[in-house]
Amino acid sequence: MLEFAVRVKGWSGRSGLAKVDLYTRGTVYLIVWTGSLTLALMLLAEPVREGPLVLAVAGPLLALAEGVLCARLARRAMDAYLGQGAVSRRLLWQTVSVTCAAIAVVMALALIEPSEGVLEMLPTLLGVGLMxxxxxxxxxxxxxxxxxxxxxxxxVLYALMALAGLAEGVAFSSLLCSGLLASWMAFTCRASMWVLAVMWELRKARDIEARLAVAEERLRFGRDLHDVMGRNLAVIALKSELAVQLARRGRAEAVDQMVEVQRIAQDSQRDVRDVVRGYRAVDLRVELEGARGVLGAAGIVCTVVVGKLELLPDEVQSALGWVVREATTNVLRHGDARRCTISVGDVDGSVLLVVENDGAGEASAPTEAEAQTQAVRAASGGASEGEPGSGLAGLRERLSAVGGVLEAGPGRSGRFRLTARVPLCQSA
Incomplete structure (x- = not known):
């Protein structure tokens, strides 16, 4: 009971796909149990109770057993349809056997001591029993x-009803109604599961697209870094080897070679910083479009509201573009956001950038462990002196360079809100 209450309470926190999945599976279970419970209740009706006691007791019990087995088989069948499992042949034959036994009890009630009430109910009993x-x-x-x-x-149903002595006209009309009902139920379940399967495929495609986008960006950065550092590292390796050979021979030229290695290493450090700066130097409009695309690929509805960006100085656009990039990364890495709104506009002589999402507010900021990791990296030389760090601290450093401020925290309706404000007069 407690588990059910927790699940009901967590309905609003489910994603759209999870809600559709639960609704579809619940619909199939409802159809299965509707047929089984209807058969059990009809077998408890007064005309049926007048038959043999053994059949009157066995009928409802078999109907309930059919519901249990069909519900278990339905769960396996839905998983198999979505490619998430397989159907047990043993469970399948058990379900078929119990269903046939329930139909046999119904036919026995109609043949052994047929009454007018049982014969009238026979078409419906057979239909709901097989549904x-x-x-x-x-x-x-x-x-x-x-x-x-x-x-x-x-x-087969038509033959059974004819064997029970029903008139052909009544048998045919009842058979037609049972057939239409069964076909409609089967079509409804099949169509619902097809829609659910397509939604799962789209979800997988979005996940793959997001991973490919990250992989392509890593490959691009790795390629640029390789082009810059490949030659310098090769020269450093050759000159170091030459210096070792000269030192073993006692040649003074070994010192000159090591001085050259030191110079190339320093040049390489500057090249790496230039690559990183070039990688981080961003255009605000490009970053806004990139955020919309990346969040959309991850299944997050992203709304972008933009004013006149042409009036903003280049340094302000670069700083705000980095805010958009970092905020987008946090939305993807932390929390469980489904909607994100990014707005840029002129408010009281300042440019205001607001990024708001409906994920967990505290998850959008770097955790304590991440902050410690950043500190360790900075202490170990991960960032050069004077270079901005990463995360919210790095964003504040970038914004302070253009006179801006950054605020982050819970907003209205439990949404997380990140705000960057840069005075236009000071930045100009």
């Missing part, structure tokens, strides 16, 4: 096989 298995069967086979199977079952 749970027919619903699950539609998820296990192809559409053509399901249609042929339903026609075959309808023919």
């Amino acid at each position: 749970p298995l027919a619903t699950v069967h539609s998820l296990l086979v192809r559409n053509r096989v399901a249609a042929l199977t339903q026609l075959s079952v309808l023919a």
